[in-house]
Amino acid sequence: MxxxxxxxxxxxxxxxxxxxxxxxxxxxxxxxxxxxxxxxxxxxxxxxxxxxxxxxxxxxxxxxxxxxxxxxxxxxxxxxxxxxxxxxxxxxxxxxxxxxxxxxxxxxxxxxxxxxxxxxxxxxxxxxxxxxxxxxxxxxxxxPMIPPIAGLEDISYLTNETIFSIDRVPLKLVVLGSGPVGIELAQAMSRFGSDVTVIDHSGLMEKEEPEIRELAHHLLSEEMTFMFNRKVTKAQKKAEKIGLTVEGDSGTTQEIECNALLIAAGRxxxxxxxxxxxxxxxxxxxxxxxxxxxxxxxxxxxxxxxxxxxxxxxxxxxxxxxxxxxxxxxGVKQSVDYTHTPYTIYTDPEVFHLGLTEKEARDEYGDNIHVYRSDARHVDRFTAERNKTGLVKIITDKKGAILGAHAIGTLAGDWMQEVVFAKQHGHKIKDFSSVIHPYPSHGEMVSKAADQYWQKRLFEGKVPKLTETYIKWLR
CATH class of the missing domain: 3.50.50.60 (FAD/NAD(P)-binding domain)
Known part of the structure; x- marks a missing residue:
């Protein structure tokens, strides 16, 4: 041995x-x-x-x-x-x-x-x-986790382990599950020419910030049909198609047909x-x-x-x-820490997630938090590219330490990496204002959110009065 x-x-x-x-x-x-x-x-x-x-x-x-x-x-x-x-x-x-x-x-x-x-x-x-x-x-x-659906064993269905081997795009595709795997593949197949319907027992991106989730839902709805708070209870083969029985929360059912079924209901x-x-x-x-x-x-x-x-x-x-x-x-007794571990949902636009959401932060810190936002409409790179869809939301404690950062936008998973570095190494939101971003770049979204920190510090409260007095004294 x-x-x-x-x-x-x-x-x-x-x-x-x-x-x-x-x-x-x-x-x-x-x-x-x-x-x-x-x-x-x-x-x-x-x-x-x-x-x-x-x-x-x-x-x-x-x-x-x-x-x-x-x-x-x-x-x-x-x-x-x-x-x-x-x-x-x-x-x-x-x-x-x-x-x-x-x-x-x-x-x-x-x-x-x-x-x-x-x-x-x-x-x-x-x-x-x-x-x-x-x-x-x-x-x-x-x-892939395969849900208990009557008749499923009698039909041919796809998972993430088989969809990359298909030879042609199905005319009508039903995707069961709207998690990262399901929604990314649903959007891709829609763009390849498939008529896509996504069915999920809950909603879309429920772990994300409400404004990001709503914007993602709005944009993705232009490319596919969503059926939320529903589940598939039965599947059956119908000639060259698949028949599905879909049940809603109220117990009502409807029948839909598709040429292919992709199961992305979790792992x-x-x-x-x-x-x-x-x-x-x-x-x-x-x-x-x-x-x-x-x-x-x-x-x-x-x-x-x-x-x-x-x-x-x-x-x-x-x-x-x-x-x-x-x-x-x-045997050094090192512990794994997910506090600074981000993830990206690779839809178009991408959705980025790091740390606590605003709700989670309020549950833990009460009102001792600050929330900073910036919008792609105010970032010249997005305007120049004629794609003004996107936003950033950064949550900090009262001293400016980063508790969470969330974004939606073109390549958000890339230009939000500086926030991951900052959070992991203890930098505060004010530090982003001193970072020089090449003009014009998508990363200005982050610095514009950070600028709000200084706007509150310098132009609200006692500071404006003190600076006014100081300037008059200098004159």
Missing amino acids: KKYDIAVIGGGAGGLTAAIGAVQFGAKTALIEKDPEPGGDCLHYGCVPSKAYIKAAKELRDAKKAAEEFGLGLSGAPDFSVVKSRVQDAIAEIQPHDDRKRLRSLGIDEYHGTASLKTKNEISIDTGETIYAKRIVIATGSS KPNVKEMGLEKAGVDVKDGKIVVNKKMQTSVSTIFACGDVTGEYPFTHAAGQEGKTVVANAVF
Whole structure:
């Protein structure tokens, strides 16, 4: 039986970070991955292919808008095989960063197979091998959650794991779920030419600020149909179509038809048939329970990424993987902290989220907060590009420390990064006013929000009277 310092089960973002970090620090490391190549959901079925879809869809939308505005003729349907090729090319270019050959070159022993725990230190692989490790890291990710819908097993439906393999755009598409996965793909497919309807049991972007949520709903409604506070209770095959029974909160039902159904109703951690109970690993609500050190109920076993259900984003999994290395390899008792971890919903325009919302801040701090806003209509770059849709909202405590920052706008996930840096390193909102942004840039949205801090300090209250007196005295 081979013995290791660290054995990682799963080659997604969290698992790769843990494995590569461990081996680079000198730990004898093994990685077990069931798929042909590592990379996880993000590379093969999530972040990378979806962004390729989104980019291609935006180019088509922009081409149509430009043709109309400049009086050009544009006809015909897009060649969807080009879109599919783009997806595969993007995956192929990124794959070498994570492939088995590179892992071996780093000194990692990589195994191709499905793993399960035999004990708190032993892993059984379905190839017939068993390995021993002082520390085990579970990073098996998540998979699409399929809701209990009558007749669903009798139809062919899409998930994020299969939609990138389709050969043509469905004439009518129903998307079940309006979370980031569902809404991003819904907008992309609409721009490719599909008539899209989104159905959700709640509403759109309910974790976001009300004004951002409302603006996003208004803009997205121009490209697709929403059916909120509804659920699909039955599905059946109807010739070349799919028939769906949709039930509202009041119990009323209606029948709709589509050519394809995309299920994006959430994710479930991959914990089944892993032998967690044999090792004594606690699982609650289908998620592996971990402490802030990413340690499970068993001291020798850690977990990171979607399998914990904590923060289902690739960048968070990478952050957790680093925490695992610190604790599992060095025992430094480092804790993971999501306080400064942002996320972006990659619709067009993008929606950015960092920290507390205004409501959350008021619940925690009462009225001892300040809220600063800026609007894209007052930023020259947005005006010059004839796209004046966007806003920024920054929430601080009474001393100006950043509690939360939220935005919607073109590439908001990029130009809001300076706020992430500022929050993480303890800078206050006033500091943005002294940051020089190239003119004209989208980032002026942030500095204009910060300017309001000085406007309140310098032009309200006692300060204006004092400065007036001082100026008169100088004269």
